[in-house]
Amino acid sequence: MKREARKGLPPLDLSGLKPGQKVTLRIAPNPNGPPSLGNARGIIVNAEYARMYDGVFIMRFDDTDPAIKKPMLEAYQWYVEQAKWLGCPPDKVVIASDRLPLYYEYAEKLIELGKAYVCTCENETFHDLKEAGKPCPHRETEPAGNMGQWKKMLAGDFAGKEAVLRIKTDIRHRDPALRDWVAFRIVTEEHPRTGHTYRVWPMLDFESAMEDHFLGVTHIIRGKDLMKTADKQRYVYQYLGWEYPHVSHWGRVRLLGFGKFSTSVMKKGIQGGEFTGWDDPRLPTVAALKRRGFEPEAIRNVMINMGVTETDIEFSMDTLYAENRKIADPKANRYFFVADPVALRIDGAPGIVAKAPLHPQDPGRGYREIPVPADPGILVARSDLPVMQPGSIVRLKDLYNVKITCAEPLRGEYIGNDIAVLKQGAKIVHWAPADGVPVRVVGPEGEYHGIAEPGVKAELNNVVQFERFAFVRIDTIDGVVLAYYTHP
C-alpha cells in the first residue's frame, strides 16, 4: 500500500485508449449566462487532465434549448475568454446549434434501425404508461411510418408538444428513468444564433451522445446529476456500434457563504437591479472573482485539490481565500484605509512626513510618504474607538504616539515617536490623513465607505492590502476610488 499524498489530480484510466489516440476531454456548458465557480471547476479539471496527458480540451456549447434555457449571444465569448483567463484555453470550440443537420442524420439512422420512434402521446399519458412499464401505441410503428412522422416534425406539421422522437430502450427497465427517453422535441421559439431555421431540437442526452463520439472524446468528467445520462446514451452507442467514453462524476457542490445562485436567479437579480451585473462581488461568478482580484492560479489550485470525488460537498470560500492569499500577499502593496472614519485631533504634534513601507517583507520596494501637518486632525476607524479611551496610549502606525485626552469629540496629545510604547502595551491603530481620498469598497458582505491615503491612486487595477482591513482590488479611480473586496 502506498502512503504518498496525492499531488494534483488522480490519474485517468487510459486502458481504453487506442494506439495514437489522444486523451480528449470537453466541457459542455449552456451559454445562458457567464461561467460560475461551478463551471470553473469543469473547465479547470478537464483542461488540467488534457494538459497532464498532452491531450485535447474542447469547449462545446450545448445550446439546444432556445426556450427554457435560452442562450445569450454574449455568453459564448465570455466562456472562451474566462477559460483563457483561468489558464485553460480550449483547443477547440464547438457549437451544437451549428450542427443540427448532423444530429438529424443520425436520428434518421436510428429510425431506420427501428431504435427510435415518433411519439404523439400526451405528456401525462406517456408518463403513466412508462411508470407502469407499458409501451405506448407508437412504439411499434414501422420505421417507414416513423420516418414519415419525423419528416412531418421537421416540416412543421406538428405544433410544439405534439410530437417527440424517442429512443427505444427497455420500456420495462427496472429504473424508470431509463425507459424510452426523448431525443428530439419541437421548439418554435427563436434561437439567438439560428433564428427560426430549426424547429426540431435535440435534448441534451442525444446531442451530447453524438458530439462526444464525433469529437473523439475519450473521457467525460461531469456532475453527478448526469450520471444516468450515460446509461441512457449507452443504448444509442450500442445501436450505432460506438464505444462509450470513460465517465466520471463529481458530487454536488454547495457554496458556503453564497445563497443559492442558479444562472436564472442571478439573471433575475441583475435585471431587477438587485445586483450591479454578472461581476457583482456578491455573485459566485468567475467574472466577479476576476474583478475582485483573485489570481486564476489560486482558483485552479483549489479545484485541482478538490479532485473528482463523487461525494457531495460544502465548499468554503475560506479555502479559496487562503490559496489566493499565498499568491497575493507577497505581491500586494500596503496602504491605510480607514473605514467609517472618525476625526482625531492631536495637540502638540510637529508637522512631519510619515514613512511607511509599501511591503513589510520587501523594503526595496520603497515607501509611502504621507505629509502630516502640525496639530493635525487625522482620521481613524470607528472600529478602533474601543482602544481609544481617555488616558490610553495608541501608536499611530508609522507615524507617532498619541495619548487620548478626550473621547467625545476624539482628541489626543502628541507624546513622541518612541516605538517602545508598544512593549508597554500601547495598541497599534492605522489612520488616514485629513486630505486622503474617499474610497468605496464593495464586497460580498456589503459596502464600506472610508478614506485611504492618496497613494492608492497609483494602484489602478492592482490588488493591494488595506492594512488591518483586507485585500482589495483598485477598480476605478474617478473622484472617489472604487475598490473591490478580495478577501481578508
Add this chain to the structure above:
RNA sequence: GCUCCGGUAGUGUAGACCGGUCAAUCAUGACGGACUCUCACUCCGUCGACUGGGGUUCAAAUCCCCACCGGAGCACCA
C-alpha cells in the same frame, strides 16, 4: 413510489479497487505562543474524523448485509 450514487476532524482531501505497517495524510479552520510599527505574512504548538449496527476474518476505515443521513434521476431543462 421506483432507481442510482455517496457518507474519513468545522471544511476540503489522502488511504478503500489489491484487509495487517492507520492510535489514519495533507491543507484549511479554531485556539495558544513566537516574530512583526497590520487583525496580513512567517514559524512553533494544541484541538479535531473512519455515520450506526451486524457479519466474514487471526486481523476491517478498507470486504458483505441492514439501518440512518445526504444528493440525484424518473422533464418535450442542461
